[in-house]
Amino acid sequence: MRLIATLIIVILAGLTALFAGWPSLTPAWFGGLIHGVPGSVVAMSGLLLAFVIIAGFCGAIARNASAADREAGR
Amino acid sequence: MISIGIVCFLITVALTLAITAWASRKSSSRAAMYAAESKVSGGQNGLAIAGDFMSATTVLGVVGLFFTGGVDTMIYFITPPAAMCLILLWTAGPLRRLGRFTLGDVLVAKLADPKMRVFSGISTIVISLIYLIAQLVGAGALVSVLFGLSFNMSVMIVGALMAVYIVFGGMLAATWVQIIKACLLMVGVVIISAMSISHAGGLAVLFAKATALHPAGAGLFHFGGMKLDPFSAVSLTVGLALGVMGLPHLLIRFFTVPDESAARRSMVTAVAIIGFVFILIFAIVGPASVAFVTGNHEFLSATGAVKGGPNMVVIHLAHAVGGEVLMGAFSAVAFATILAVVAGLTIAIASATSHDVFHPSRAGPQRSEASELWLFRLAAVVAAVVAVALAIVFQKENVAYLVALAMTVAASTNFPVIILSLYWRRLTPTGALLGGLAGLISSVGLIVLSPGVWVRVLHHSAPIFPADYPALVSSPLAFIVCWLASLATQPSGKAAEAPA
Numbered sequence: 001m002r003l004i005a006t007l008i009i010v011i012l013a014g015l016t017a018l019f020a021g022w023p024s025l026t027p028a029w030f031g032g033l034i035h036g037v038p039g040s041v042v043a044m045s046g047l048l049l050a051f052v053i054i055a056g057f058c059g060a061i062a063r064n065a066s067a068a069d070r071e072a073g074r
Numbered sequence: 075m076i077s078i079g080i081v082c083f084l085i086t087v088a089l090t091l092a093i094t095a096w097a098s099r100k101s102s103s104r105a106a107m108y109a110a111e112s113k114v115s116g117g118q119n120g121l122a123i124a125g126d127f128m129s130a131t132t133v134l135g136v137v138g139l140f141f142t143g144g145v146d147t148m149i150y151f152i153t154p155p156a157a158m159c160l161i162l163l164w165t166a167g168p169l170r171r172l173g174r175f176t177l178g179d180v181l182v183a184k185l186a187d188p189k190m191r192v193f194s195g196i197s198t199i200v201i202s203l204i205y206l207i208a209q210l211v212g213a214g215a216l217v218s219v220l221f222g223l224s225f226n227m228s229v230m231i232v233g234a235l236m237a238v239y240i241v242f243g244g245m246l247a248a249t250w251v252q253i254i255k256a257c258l259l260m261v262g263v264v265i266i267s268a269m270s271i272s273h274a275g276g277l278a279v280l281f282a283k284a285t286a287l288h289p290a291g292a293g294l295f296h297f298g299g300m301k302l303d304p305f306s307a308v309s310l311t312v313g314l315a316l317g318v319m320g321l322p323h324l325l326i327r328f329f330t331v332p333d334e335s336a337a338r339r340s341m342v343t344a345v346a347i348i349g350f351v352f353i354l355i356f357a358i359v360g361p362a363s364v365a366f367v368t369g370n371h372e373f374l375s376a377t378g379a380v381k382g383g384p385n386m387v388v389i390h391l392a393h394a395v396g397g398e399v400l401m402g403a404f405s406a407v408a409f410a411t412i413l414a415v416v417a418g419l420t421i422a423i424a425s426a427t428s429h430d431v432f433h434p435s436r437a438g439p440q441r442s443e444a445s446e447l448w449l450f451r452l453a454a455v456v457a458a459v460v461a462v463a464l465a466i467v468f469q470k471e472n473v474a475y476l477v478a479l480a481m482t483v484a485a486s487t488n489f490p491v492i493i494l495s496l497y498w499r500r501l502t503p504t505g506a507l508l509g510g511l512a513g514l515i516s517s518v519g520l521i522v523l524s525p526g527v528w529v530r531v532l533h534h535s536a537p538i539f540p541a542d543y544p545a546l547v548s549s550p551l552a553f554i555v556c557w558l559a560s561l562a563t564q565p566s567g568k569a570a571e572a573p574a
Contacts, residue, residue: 006164052346062163074136
């Protein structure tokens with residue numbers, strides 16, 4: 001579970017680097033307006049909110065993993 | 075304007091000094107000075123971590139970057155919460171279980187070599203010092219704009235204050251200054267966001283105004299505004315993410331809670347608070363700074379540049395939407411922000427000096443706890459003096475850029491060594507030392523040779539290393555050297571062990 005969660009986090013964080021480094025890869029709707037708010041602002045704010053939610057799941061995953069860590073001497 | 079600002083500043087300073095006076099009565103032992111006797115609750119520590127992390131970069135630097143570079147600054151917002159989720163998954167529990175006061179404790183517990191303590195101490199000092207310079211640059215700009223003092227005098231005042239907090243109040247004072255600052259910052263950002271929307275006449279109007287006024291027009295909300303090449307974009311992201319995972323002043327906060335459960339709880343709380351503040355700053359405060367500061371002659375100098383530089387944009391925004399009262403109040407919040415972070419950084423430097431670099435085991439059995447605490451306080455004062463001098467040298471740099479550099483060094487030194495020591499059983503002390511040193515030397519060396527220092531500070535015509543953010547080179551290099559040196563120095567009894 002920890003590896004899957006890590007992979008999801010890396011992919012989500014990597015998206016920003018991808019868009020900043022290769023702006024042409026940005027989805028077209030990022031440049032449009034959603035109820036007057038730029039699509040990029042909506043998308044990136046949503047991404048930040050996603051990390052807040054992910055942190056809650058990570059807490060649960062880490063709690064379950066801590067026994068394994070202790071057994072492994074970590 | 076100045077009178078309201080002075081009152082807000084004096085209240086902030088008085089509050090923090092009162093906390094320090096209270097904490098000094100409870101901080102007579104080593105455990106209290108280094109780790110607040112590990113009695114801080116998970117929720118309190120979460121607030122303190124948020125307060126420790128959301129620095130001058132967040133409040134001043136990143137808004138300044140958005141002002142010029144637009145949504146590309148999202149890299150600065152996304153990577154810290156992502157990194158904190160990874161800390162939660164991989165290192166928070168083990169660090170709390172193995173450490174007592176410093177990261178050196180953790181490395182010695184895993185690798186059983188006292189040299190690791192010296193390495194950890196030196197890397198902590200280098201990383202925290204660069205980070206400290208960034209905070210002092212922000213503080214100097216803020217105080218000088220508000221009071222008309224010279225930059226040098228402003229930085230010296232902040233340096234003196236931070237030394238007082240740590241010399242007398244230790245970790246307990248730093249913790250409560252950070253908690254109060256986190257609360258003030260949340261309230262301040264909510265108020266400035268609400269007033270920006272109200273002043274503009276709605277969120278959609280705010281974005282339309284920002285688009286109309288910014289030189290890039292609608293490009294403000296398109297990626298590519300910071301003109302990062304692919305290497306720089308990925309390297310900056312890697313540096314920030316792995317750097318957060320190796321920042322000593324954040325990681326030592328886990329030693330202030332009683333157990334692993336509290337350590338995990340504190341990280342979840344911190345991500346929630348940081349995420350909330352970052353969303354408001356990215357989605358509202360950044361665009362509002364463009365909408366209300368661009369072209370406003372009140373905030374521009376004779377040359378057309380923003381008064382005080384881009385780092386001061388958010389303070390001008392507060393003035394534009396809330397007048398002198400909001401400007402004074404928000405300046406005080408920004409000042410409290412800086413004080414809280416410099417306090418945490420000074421603790422990291424002082425404890426690394428007294429507990430790691432000059433560990434009691436090397437001073438002989440006769441060294442008492444009192445003499446270690448004396449050394450801790452001396453180190454705090456020396457750190458303040460050195461950081462003030464360096465902040466004066468780097469005063470023209472953007473604080474977000476300086477913080478990115480500190481994180482690059484952390485990503486290349488602390489992070490590889492910590493993660494490998496926890497999860498790769500074949501890591502040897504020699505491998506960790508050589509890998510950490512390779513990361514430290516390569517990251518610092520490449521930063522010096524990069525455009526940010528080689529051209530803009532040292533005034534050479536062209537950089538030797540083409541990119542500003544070298545983490546994509548230096549961090550993997552540290553991992554590779556750790557791996558190769560460990561394989562080459564395996565003790566015979568451990569050679570058959572498989573990686574964990």
